[in-house]
Structures are given as structure tokens and as C-alpha cells.
Amino acid sequence: MRRINFMLGVAALSILLFNTGCGWEPPDRPVGSDGWLDGDMHKKFDTVADQLRGFDAAMVEVGYRYQELYWAGMDENWPYAAYQAEKIRTAMELGFVRRPGREDSAQSFLNDAMPAVERAIQMGELEEFEAAVRVVTASCNTCHALEDVGFMRVEIPDMRPSPIRAPAE
Ligand code: HEC
Numbered sequence: 001m002r003r004i005n006f007m008l009g010v011a012a013l014s015i016l017l018f019n020t021g022c023g024w025e026p027p028d029r030p031v032g033s034d035g036w037l038d039g040d041m042h043k044k045f046d047t048v049a050d051q052l053r054g055f056d057a058a059m060v061e062v063g064y065r066y067q068e069l070y071w072a073g074m075d076e077n078w079p080y081a082a083y084q085a086e087k088i089r090t091a092m093e094l095g096f097v098r099r100p101g102r103e104d105s106a107q108s109f110l111n112d113a114m115p116a117v118e119r120a121i122q123m124g125e126l127e128e129f130e131a132a133v134r135v136v137t138a139s140c141n142t143c144h145a146l147e148d149v150g151f152m153r154v155e156i157p158d159m160r161p162s163p164i165r166a167p168a169e
Pocket residue numbers: 054055056057059060062063064066102103105106109136137139140141143144147149152154
């Protein structure tokens with residue numbers, strides 16, 4: 001019995017060594033098109049982190065989604081409004097992972113302003129939505145002031161940038 005166990009052990013070990021031996025690649029092997037992602041593992045992760053950007057990338061996305069949220073509500077296209085509200089939260093939360101220092105200034109936005117707009121969407125109430133979206137807008141600007149970017153003033157959109165419209169009845 002002992003001998004069989006020993007033999008099994010040797011077999012498992014050789015399979016392990018064989019597999020890792022064949023599949024082994026140096027961690028500093030350049031990857032990506034034309035090997036643009038190069039260097040050792042730390043340098044590669046730093047490059048990827050730079051490529052993911054900071055809070056600005058989150059905000060470009062939030063800016064777009066805020067406009068879509070507004071027009072979705074105006075169209076009473078509630079599923080699309082709910083979708084955009086959810087994605088605004090996702091974009092912000094991922095932004096806070098990259099820049100945790102920003103999160104404190106967003107508390108009233110996340111915990112008061114967004115829930116009000118989410119409730120209006122859930123109820124499908126246009127008037128409530130319009131009121132809540134004004135609160136959201138003010139809350140965007142409160143955070144901008146707190147984060148020293150008060151010169152970026154958010155206003156209710158007057159233009160529709162995207163081709164998405166409510167489906168024809
Ligand atoms: C954390 C608080 C915070 C909240 C809440 C917030 N912002 Fe921002 N926003 C910022 C900061 C900080 C910047 C500047 C980003 C930087 O310097 O990296 C910014 C920048 C922007 C930009 C310019 C992005 C660019 O680089 O072109 C837009 C657009 C924007 N915000 C829209 C909004 C809208 C719309 C809302 C509300 C739905 C909102 N923001 C809510 C903090 C916030």
C-alpha cells in the first residue's frame with residue numbers, strides 16, 4: 001500500500017513539474033499589441049493602473065450618463081432611466097476604488113440625491129423625477145465645490161447628445 005502511495009506521489013509530482021515547465025513564461029515577457037505592456041510585473045501593473053485613469057475618467061462617464069438619465073426621464077423611458085442611474089453609481093464606485101480620497105465629498109450625492117431620483121424612476125412619476133434631478137444637479141455641484149473644481153458647473157442639459165430614444169409606442 002505504501003509503495004502504491006509513493007508511486008502515485010511520484011506520478012503527480014512529475015505531471016506537475018512537466019506542466020509548469022512547459023507553460024512557464026517569464027513575468028517580464030512583453031504582452032499586448034507589439035508588446036506595449038512591458039517591464040517586470042510591477043511596471044506592468046503600474047502601466048495598467050495609469051491606463052485605467054483616475055477620477056476624471058469616471059466623471060466623463062458620469063457626465064454622459066447624467067445627460068442620458070435626464071432625457072430618459074423626460075421621455076418617461078423608465079427602464080432606460082433606471083439603467084443610467086445604476087451605471088452612474090457603478091462608474092462612481094469604481095472611481096472611488098481608484099481615488100478613495102474623493103468619496104467623503106460624495107456622501108449626500110450617494111445617500112440623499114441619488115435615492116430620490118431612483119424612487120421617482122421606480123414610481124414612474126415625471127414631476128417627482130424633475131424635482132429629484134434638480135437636487136442631483138445641485139449635489140453634483142456641491143461635490144465639485146468641495147473637491148475644488150467648482151469651475152465645472154453642472155446644469156440641466158438643454159441638448160441631447162445621444163441617438164437613444166424611447167421605443168415607438
Ligand atoms: C466626488 C464628488 C463628485 C461628485 C458627486 C460629482 N463629481 Fe464631477 N467631478 C469631481 C471631480 C473631483 C472632478 C475633477 C476630476 C479630476 O480632477 O480628476 C469632476 C469632474 C467632472 C467633469 C469633467 C470631467 C472631464 O475631465 O472632462 C464632469 C463632466 C463632471 N464632473 C460631471 C459630474 C456630474 C454630472 C455629476 C453629478 C451627476 C458629478 N460630476 C458629480 C467630483 C465629483
